[in-house]
Amino acid sequence: MPALHAEGVRKVYESDAGAVTALDGIGISVADREFVSVVGPSGCGKTTLLRLFAGLEQPTEGRVETDGERIESPSPSRAMVFQSFNLFEWRTVRGNVAFGLERLGVPESERRERVEEWLETVGLAGFADAYPEELSGGMRQRVGLARALAVDPDVLLMDEPFGALDAQTRALLQSELLDLWEDQRTTVLFVTHDIEEALLLSDRVVVMGNDPNRIVKRVDVPFERPRHGRELQTTTEFVKHRQEVWQLLRNEQ
Amino acid sequence: MDAVHRHRLAGIAALALGWELLGALTDGGLVPLSAVLLAGADLVLAGELLEPLRHSLSKLAVGYALAVAVGVPVGLAMGFSRTADALAETPVRTLFVTSVASLLPLLIGVFGAGIGFYVVVVFLFAVFHIALTVRSGVRGVSDETIETGRVFGASGVGLYRHVLLPASLPHVVAGLRLGVVRAVKGMVVGELWVYAGFGSLLHNYQRYSQTDRALAVVLVLMVLAAGLVRLVEALEERYAPWTSVEGGVR
Numbered sequence: 165m166p167a168l169h170a171e172g173v174r175k176v177y178e179s180d181a182g183a184v185t186a187l188d189g190i191g192i193s194v195a196d197r198e199f200v201s202v203v204g205p206s207g208c209g210k211t212t213l214l215r216l217f218a219g220l221e222q223p224t225e226g227r228v229e230t231d232g233e234r235i236e237s238p239s240p241s242r243a244m245v246f247q248s249f250n251l252f253e254w255r256t257v258r259g260n261v262a263f264g265l266e267r268l269g270v271p272e273s274e275r276r277e278r279v280e281e282w283l284e285t286v287g288l289a290g291f292a293d294a295y296p297e298e299l300s301g302g303m304r305q306r307v308g309l310a311r312a313l314a315v316d317p318d319v320l321l322m323d324e325p326f327g328a329l330d331a332q333t334r335a336l337l338q339s340e341l342l343d344l345w346e347d348q349r350t351t352v353l354f355v356t357h358d359i360e361e362a363l364l365l366s367d368r369v370v371v372m373g374n375d376p377n378r379i380v381k382r383v384d385v386p387f388e389r390p391r392h393g394r395e396l397q398t399t400t401e402f403v404k405h406r407q408e409v410w411q412l413l414r415n416e417q
Numbered sequence: 418m419d420a421v422h423r424h425r426l427a428g429i430a431a432l433a434l435g436w437e438l439l440g441a442l443t444d445g446g447l448v449p450l451s452a453v454l455l456a457g458a459d460l461v462l463a464g465e466l467l468e469p470l471r472h473s474l475s476k477l478a479v480g481y482a483l484a485v486a487v488g489v490p491v492g493l494a495m496g497f498s499r500t501a502d503a504l505a506e507t508p509v510r511t512l513f514v515t516s517v518a519s520l521l522p523l524l525i526g527v528f529g530a531g532i533g534f535y536v537v538v539v540f541l542f543a544v545f546h547i548a549l550t551v552r553s554g555v556r557g558v559s560d561e562t563i564e565t566g567r568v569f570g571a572s573g574v575g576l577y578r579h580v581l582l583p584a585s586l587p588h589v590v591a592g593l594r595l596g597v598v599r600a601v602k603g604m605v606v607g608e609l610w611v612y613a614g615f616g617s618l619l620h621n622y623q624r625y626s627q628t629d630r631a632l633a634v635v636l637v638l639m640v641l642a643a644g645l646v647r648l649v650e651a652l653e654e655r656y657a658p659w660t661s662v663e664g665g666v667r
Contacts, residue, residue, distance in 0.1 A: 220564055238567040250565040254583040254659050267570030267579070295659040315569065 165232045167319050167351040168194040168217055173226035175212055186212040188376050190226070194319075194353055199345060201354040201362035203409065204372030205416055210355045213372075214323050217353060218244055230319065240264045243312035247324040249304040251296040257307050258283065258292040264315035282310040285344070302333035309341070313348070322354045326361065338364060339393050346390050359409045363402060364393055371409060373416040381412055448629045457633035465618070466637060472614035473604050476532055480539025481600040487540075488547030488596065489589060495548065496555020496585065497577065505548075513545040517603065521610045530611045535604065542603025547596040554588015555581065587660045590653040594646055601642040 173190040176183050187209040194200045202210045215221045216228045219238040228235045230242060243264065251260050261282055265275045283289045286306040296304055305325060312320055326334040338361060345352065345365075356362050362369045366385050373380040385405065387396055396402055433450050440449025460466055491509070494501040517538065528534040558581055566580035608616025615634055622631040654661055 218568060220567070237572075238564070240568070240570040242568075244565070244568045246561070246565065248561065250561050252562070252565070252580070252583075254586065254657070263566075263571075263579075264569040267575065297659060311569070 165196075166193040167196045167198070167230060168192070168353060169227075169229045169232075170213070170216065170223075171227050171229075173213075173216065173223045173228060175209070175216065175221070176224045186377060187216075187223075189378055192370060192379065194351060197349045197351055198368065199352045199354065199366045200368045200370060201356055201366040202370045202372060203356055203359055203362045203413065205374050205413060206357060207377075208372040208374045208416070209377035210372050211323055214244075214321050214353060214355050217319070218242055218321050240268060240315040241317050242319045242321055243315050243317035245305070245308045245312050245320065245322045245325040247327045249296070249301075249308045249328070251304055251307055251311075253296050256293050256295055257288055257299070260296065260307050261310045261314050263311060268315060278314055282314045285313075286310045286340070300333075301329050302337060305329065305337060306340075309337075309344075313344070313350070317350065319351045319353065322352060324356050325354075327356070327358075334361075335393060341365065342391055342393075359406055359413070360397060363387075363405050363409070364391060364396060369409060371412045373412075380416065383409060448632055452629045453632045453636065456627075456629035457636055460630060460633055460637075466634075469608075469614040469618055473535075473608065476535035477539055477600055477604045479532075480536040480603065481543055481597060483536065484540045484543035484547055484596055484600065485593060488544040488592065489551055491544075492548040492551025492589075492592060493555060493582075493585075495552040497581065502552070509545055509548055512541075513549055517541045518606055521607070525611070530613070534611070535607045538607035539600045539603040542606070543596040543600040546599050547592040550592035550595055551585070551589050554591065555585040557588065558584040586657045587653070590649065590657060590660075593652075594649045597645045597649055598642055601638065601645065605638060 170190055170192050173187055174185070175187040176185050190209075190213065192200075192202075192213070202213060204210045212221065216223055217230070217235065219235045219242065222236075235242075252263060255263065258279055261279045262275055265278060270278070280289070280292075283292055286309055288303060288306055288310065291299065291303065296307065299307070305328075308325070326337050329337065342365065352365075354362070354365060363385055369383045369385060370379055371381045371383065372378065383405065387402070436447070436450040440447045440452070491505060495505050495509070496502070520541070521538065524537055525534060528537055562584055563576065563580060566576055571579050605615055608614040609619060610616065612620055615638060618634050619631055622628070622634065
């Protein structure tokens, strides 16, 4: 049974300017422990798709499921990482990572242990008592990642998580995410507009198109793991795939 | 001393110098600051301020405490619930724009000139400002923050307790700060009306053309209000420390 599954999904927003169709005829499956990226031009509805899987919105038509069950509301078992980090500014780094565990009722001693472990993993052990306001963008997103992984989610939903970072920090966090994923093999649905990022990280890339907002193509990514960004990105195979996706997206502009 | 403090002191010094110069130029039309400060020192040494302080502070405290006890929950309710907002908005906004000073003759008719009168005046001066500041603070909590709370398992009462309430705490403090300034105003206006406390001092000095002393009382009231604001800010630093951190590691 796929970890995430959507079928015949249509999402229409009512606005003052009339109805806007954000998604139409969408079908997508993400297998257990699979890393799938969704790429597409802005406005193609890729973030809406992620929000449907998060349970933050309901489809106008069709089914959105996790492990065969209809998704009706948000749950830490489908933890999210956001483009603008969305950290709780009134909580310290430690408090942010602990938030989900507190809500799940994890006992304090275990909570403490897991939080410290994750802070160690993302390299923020020395900043446990800092407030988000005091951190750089890259550090904030490491907190966002630790907060999501600390609840031990079945699925990780990532909404352009590195989109707000500078190129160097982005490359660094991508490689950290690759290592982390080798280690955890959590199911990931990753939304981005960066083709190279999608090819570097995923097992499969879903290309979405604009107007109407739909899925144009699914591309299997054959590269061996573990992957290393700089080496991989210069291979002819990678360049070929990049060209293919780029061409698909160009036709959609 | 850092640059901010230096600039702050320079601002105060410029104001003081301007006042002093203007006093000298107008030849007593405006009492120079030095004369006001001397008069102030006289008042303090003669103990003339003790009686008004004793008279005013307890009423100020009771009126303000009541305004906080009513204004904060009403503001929170208005911010959290559309129904509460619809119910309370018109009355609260109407009273917010009403000049409380114009109600004084009416209030004195109802409450007499005793402690009840001051408490009500202070309360009315502060409560609507507190409620509306808190309300807009709660309304200002972003959808993203709320959604993030929901994604990580906060729902129902937990969403209020663990997300909305802490996220709006800085605005609650802003309401308290505004409220304290309004409360001091209310106290002075009430006292001017019934010739009591600081009000009676101001009236007396004015009557006998002791402008230096009257202005010294004004300065004392300014210092009082500023001190109370500082107190609220100290509470903020203690209970909402994240509002004052910035620029650590970037």
